Amino acid sequence: MAGILVVAEVIGGELSPTSLELLGAARKLSSEGAGSVTAFVAGEDHAQALISGGADAVVAGTAAFTSYDTYLPAVDAAIEQSGADIVLVGQSSLGRDLGPAIAFRHKVAVSMDTNAMGIDNGRLRATRSAYGGNARAEHTFQGDLQVVTVKGKQFDALEPDSSRTGSVTTTDAIGETSISIVSTDKAESEGIKLEDADAIVSGGRGLGDAAGFAGLEELAALLGGAVGASRAACDLGWYPPSQQVGLTGKTVTPNLYIAVAISGASQHMAGMTGAKNIVAINKDEDANMVRVSRFAVIEDYKNVVPALVEEIQKLL
Amino acid sequence: MKIIVCVKQIPDPETPAASFRVDEAAKKVVPAQGIAPVVNPYDPQATEAALRLKEAAGEGSVTVVSLGEESARDAIKHALAMGADEGVLVTGPEFDGIDNFQTAVALAKTIEKLEGADLVLMGRASADWDMGVVPSGVAQIMGVPFVSVAKSIDNNGGILRVERVLDDGFQTVDVPTPAVVSISNEFGEPRYPQLRQIMLAAKKTVQVWGADDIGIAGSESGEANRWFPLEALYVPTVESNVEIIEGDSPEEKARNLALKLRDAKLV
Numbered sequence: 164m165a166g167i168l169v170v171a172e173v174i175g176g177e178l179s180p181t182s183l184e185l186l187g188a189a190r191k192l193s194s195e196g197a198g199s200v201t202a203f204v205a206g207e208d209h210a211q212a213l214i215s216g217g218a219d220a221v222v223a224g225t226a227a228f229t230s231y232d233t234y235l236p237a238v239d240a241a242i243e244q245s246g247a248d249i250v251l252v253g254q255s256s257l258g259r260d261l262g263p264a265i266a267f268r269h270k271v272a273v274s275m276d277t278n279a280m281g282i283d284n285g286r287l288r289a290t291r292s293a294y295g296g297n298a299r300a301e302h303t304f305q306g307d308l309q310v311v312t313v314k315g316k317q318f319d320a321l322e323p324d325s326s327r328t329g330s331v332t333t334t335d336a337i338g339e340t341s342i343s344i345v346s347t348d349k350a351e352s353e354g355i356k357l358e359d360a361d362a363i364v365s366g367g368r369g370l371g372d373a374a375g376f377a378g379l380e381e382l383a384a385l386l387g388g389a390v391g392a393s394r395a396a397c398d399l400g401w402y403p404p405s406q407q408v409g410l411t412g413k414t415v416t417p418n419l420y421i422a423v424a425i426s427g428a429s430q431h432m433a434g435m436t437g438a439k440n441i442v443a444i445n446k447d448e449d450a451n452m453v454r455v456s457r458f459a460v461i462e463d464y465k466n467v468v469p470a471l472v473e474e475i476q477k478l479l
Numbered sequence: 480m481k482i483i484v485c486v487k488q489i490p491d492p493e494t495p496a497a498s499f500r501v502d503e504a505a506k507k508v509v510p511a512q513g514i515a516p517v518v519n520p521y522d523p524q525a526t527e528a529a530l531r532l533k534e535a536a537g538e539g540s541v542t543v544v545s546l547g548e549e550s551a552r553d554a555i556k557h558a559l560a561m562g563a564d565e566g567v568l569v570t571g572p573e574f575d576g577i578d579n580f581q582t583a584v585a586l587a588k589t590i591e592k593l594e595g596a597d598l599v600l601m602g603r604a605s606a607d608w609d610m611g612v613v614p615s616g617v618a619q620i621m622g623v624p625f626v627s628v629a630k631s632i633d634n635n636g637g638i639l640r641v642e643r644v645l646d647d648g649f650q651t652v653d654v655p656t657p658a659v660v661s662i663s664n665e666f667g668e669p670r671y672p673q674l675r676q677i678m679l680a681a682k683k684t685v686q687v688w689g690a691d692d693i694g695i696a697g698s699e700s701g702e703a704n705r706w707f708p709l710e711a712l713y714v715p716t717v718e719s720n721v722e723i724i725e726g727d728s729p730e731e732k733a734r735n736l737a738l739k740l741r742d743a744k745l746v
């Protein structure tokens with residue numbers, strides 16, 4: 164029996180947006196012949212939201228899960244109950260650990276950070292970027308189970324349909340763990356989250372120092388957006404890693420992305436090429452970021468950012 | 480504490496897009512001219528983590544393992560020059576074209592042949608395939624706990640306190656040894672080998688093992704037995720339609736940009 168299992172995630176009491184995007188992707192695979200869509204979720208609170216979002220059935224884990232390894236037997240129970248041969252997991256902090264753990268338990272591969280999926284002769288074909296975004300690779304899978312992780316914003320969620328119905332079952336399975344969580348500290352994110360922002364102003368190594376971010380914050384505030392950073396800027400300690408955009412940071416898809424003093428390395432681009440309009444402010448006309456942008460200003464950012472703030476203020 | 484660090488040699492991930500080429504028929508990256516392969520950037524940080532733990536304890540050993548072509552010896556030498564004690568190079572035609580999953584199996588077998596370790600340290604991902612699965616796989620096969628994306632590790636008498644980087648903050652966990660931990664860039668700069676250490680490293684032993692030595696069977700090895708068959712590899716095309724904003728001064732350019740953004744309804 165074929166089918167798709169979506170491993171949904173609850174973050175801060177809410178179903179993660181990625182979970183609903185995974186359901187959207189799963190419905191599409193289902194329409195290509197991959198079978199019915201089951202969602203696994205911790206707790207029973209969100210079952211109806213998952214069904215409205217596209218699940219045909221929900222398996223709710225009722226145990227008190229802690230570290231990722233505690234979820235594994237419950238996910239296995241959901242795989243068994245649903246008969247799924249495709250497992251979709253969000254590439255979150257949790258999913259990044261869960262995906263490979265599920266795969267190796269079943270001695271099968273997992274396609275990490277997958278960009279596109281399709282069904283070909285009844286089997287999954289996954290497209291992902293490799294070599295820091297310089298290459299695209301298309302893969303098939305050996306074995307009974309095809310496991311995939313997907314970052315946020317890669318697929319569209321469906322319009323929730325509360326008239327949809329589906330079965331809800333539970334599992335009390337939980338894995339033993341020797342990992343004990345001592346503390347979890349959320350980075351205090353003032354204002355809009357990067358992933359949700361419609362406008363993002365990001366800064367890179369070319370800012371020269373942490374103080375360079377002040378002007379970017381002002382510009383972002385004016386646009387009602389958020390501030391991002393390149394890894395170079397984060398590694399220098401100028402901005403917190405939670406604001407890093409790119410392969411190892413956040414994937415963002417704002418309407419407007421203003422890249423200030425960022426060269427446009429493939430690993431940075433991997434997180435923001437989904438932006439609809441890119442603006443580059445860079446000293447170097449040949450910078451890759453300039454090449455991919457819609458508008459570019461070739462100048463020292465120090466002379467442009469304050470003037471841009473002023474000019475936009477006048478227009479508003 | 481006995482620590483094993485796994486390091487991988489990869490094409491330089493900072494290779495500019497313009498020099499990056501793929502042989503689509505062979506489904507392989509063509510080495511860029513004049514750009515030497517490097518140690519996967521997270522792996523020296525894993526070595527650094529191992530050395531700091533050894534130094535803090537005042538005892539213990541650090542063994543470096545790399546699976547790859549003969550040239551991967553350079554990645555091992557780099558770790559030895561940083562201060563690791565000895566190296567193992569796993570190499571041979573059986574490993575040509577293998578995937579990350581087969582790599583995990585081979586590394587786990589190598590670690591088994593080394594009679595295990597209290598701690599196996601790896602990078603969070605290798606910057607060629609950008610998968611980040613080998614550490615999880617090695618832990619699973621060894622049957623020990625795995626903690627990912629560490630920014631610091633301390634050993635409190637066999638219980639490791641690991642600070643991890645999350646999407647939206649940090650997490651501190653305790654995990655008993657033996658364990659596998661993967662290290663992230665937030666760990667900080669690894670030490671730079673000094674000339675004297677590079678010379679000393681030349682005297683350290685690097686054992687070379689093949690598939691037979693670690694017990695990898697023919698039915699598991701090579702491209703034909705990938706768990707994750709590669710069907711196509713290509714360079715995505717990006718077209719450039721950039722409009723360079725003109726102006727006689729930075730201020731005028733800023734004004735012209737503001738107007739363009741307004742006309743495009745972006746502000």
Ligand SMILES: Cc1cc2nc3c(=O)[nH]c(=O)nc-3n(C[C@H](O)[C@H](O)[C@H](O)COP(=O)(O)OP(=O)(O)OC[C@H]3O[C@@H](n4cnc5c(N)ncnc54)[C@H](O)[C@@H]3O)c2cc1C
Nearest residue numbers: 367368369393394395409410411412424425426431446464
């Ligand atoms: C495995 C791996 C994962 C990675 N993941 C990420 C990731 O998630 N995100 C990420 O961002 N990077 C990532 N990187 C790093 C990436 O390869 C680049 O090194 C990094 O993005 C460069 O940051 P940058 O553009 O800020 O700095 P640089 O490349 O140094 O660019 C600085 C830019 O600023 C411009 N500039 C300098 N001064 C000024 C000025 N006064 N005014 C205007 N412009 C100026 C320069 O022309 C240049 O274009 C990763 C690398 C690896 C190997």
Ligand SMILES: Nc1ncnc2c1ncn2[C@@H]1O[C@H](COP(=O)(O)O)[C@@H](O)[C@H]1O
Nearest residue numbers: 485486487546601602604605611612613
């Ligand atoms: N061929 C290899 N030899 C040694 N270590 C490896 C190899 N491949 C992966 N690793 C280790 O596993 C980590 C994650 O790799 P990956 O899962 O391939 O992204 C790397 O940072 C290395 O520490």
